[in-house]
Amino acid sequence: MCITKEMTYFLLEGKNHRRTINTRTEMASVDLQDVSTQLNNKISSIKRSMQLKNMCNDPSLTNILQKIGLELSSIRGILDIFQMQIQQQQTELRSLQELKNAVQRNSEKAHHLLENIPTHLPKKAAETSTVPAKDLKVQEVTAHPEPEKNSAKNKHFVREIEYLLMEEFNQVPGYMKGRMTYDQINAVIKEINATVKAKYKILNQPMKSMSNTTRNQYHAFKEQETKETKGQYFFVEADIKDFSHLKVDKKFHVILNILRHCHRLREVRGSHHVRYLLL
Template structure:
């Protein structure tokens, strides 16, 4: 490929040739000069063609450079986003839905021998599973109105959910104990929990402010009430009021 230095040298040589030709023209009206002028015109036309080719190449390279610069900026931006996500992984992630343990014998993925009887499993002892509040997803948090969130962050709300789940577990652990095995203090708690129940809470899991004070480190203040508003907005809780008591029912 011809370099700019070569082009400059070529142009200088052509210009010098033109100057010499013009000087010769002024010496007289020699008919031979007409032929030389025609030759000079052809050389100038060739130079113009070369300049047009170089200009087109420069424009093409400028376009490629702009595309590469845009690509570099895009890669850099994606890298910054990935780095930010890596450094800000939420402390609490939503749990995966439990898979159905029963398999269809007709499913090709399940291999079994129809001749041999399936082994009998001993019935497992019934365990009381306590319903929990599901952690918020980032998408849900982003759709919460700004006047509700205020300065609260995604991690702060999920940290409160973690504490509330602990309170519900502690409360219903007592409710699921047999009365005969309870100490007097535990029996008093059990009776108090039973008195809180209503027709609307039958079969539901709920907590009250007293449970928060007894089983968590949370403060029952305006900030916590604001988080309750967010959890109601995101369909995690609903309120049941009655007998001067607010029950927060898990959805």
């Protein structure tokens, strides 16, 4: 049998047509299945709703639902309280963190101050004994009969140079202090105070208790005095050499110039000496 081109085309068209019909049938079945599933879900939902509606008509079930509703409201209230407490604790946590940072900063500052305590500050005072209240009257009675001793101590009071404050140091012109530091200046003040104290200890000492060397020093100190130094406390460069470890050099004179600028000293010249009066 001879198959022509027209017959071949007809057979191919038939196969393609059947394939198209099969594809459409499969798609239609898939769509129907989805629709069926959706309808079944809706029917199930309607059945549950009907069941719940029927439960509402049952008094015993209604009481149960009301209890459940009350419990849910209570749970919701507890959750709100928990949420408020969580927010409060978060706020407190932030405050504690800020406090911790502040304490840490203060601790670092205190540590820095501890490591950089100026050398001129006084040391820790000796511990004082506590006296019971019943013994205070006895002390008051025994304290009054000694005015002569107290007055004797006041006579031996020696003026000291006040230590320089940081504000004063910062106000000193740069050309005047150069590379001089705050601690260096106050260290010199400490040595000067010790020198003046040693000098006037000799001047206040009774002549009878003096050795020959001390008596010679006494007369030398008296020769340094003038009308301008009467009633004043002063020192000269020789006193610094005798009673301190300082070197009377250019650096020392720079510090003296700073002390004059800060109104701690005043110069009185004459009779081969430069006297530095304590203000």
